[in-house]
Amino acid sequence: MAENGRHEYELVYILHPDMDEEGILALNERLGQIVQEQQGEVTTTELWGRRTLAYPIQKHFEGHYVLHRFLLPPEATGEIDRFLRLNENVLRHLMLRLDK
Template identity: 45%
Template sequence: MREYETMYILDPELDEESINGLVDKFKALIEERGGEVKEIDRWGKRRLAYPISHRKEGYYVVMNFSATPSAAQEMERVFKITTGVLRHIIFRKDK
């Protein structure tokens, strides 16, 4: 298992229930593949450095987790196809 950190920006026009649903979906995706979510830090709505899809704000979430490389690749794939995710990045933490 490797240590990862991901940051993703959600569409700020989503309601609280939809945001919670997406955060839970990404958490469950890691846990279903044998990983462990260590921390989820919700930064909330923040101004973007530049407009993305005609949006000037985004809802930021940072998640620390340990998982296999295949689970991280699956998360990358799901981020790309999920409506409501404006941007995402996954970092592998080196020791």
């Protein structure tokens, strides 16, 4: 276990290709707020930019990639997953626990 019962997670998600920079930053800020509300801490955020997808997702061939690393209690991952699943701008997401 990491510090204070929190684990280290890595989250990569792909956003709708038509999103502008302001929308991407707003979504990232909201995700950061959710992590903090769940007693977590964002350690790294990397905007990888618009990239071509390996295969079409919902008829899109490109998407904006974003990487987050954070410390979070294990029971709080469900809230992050729920937020991403319900957001129509998120095409795909994958969250991995790093400190196993």
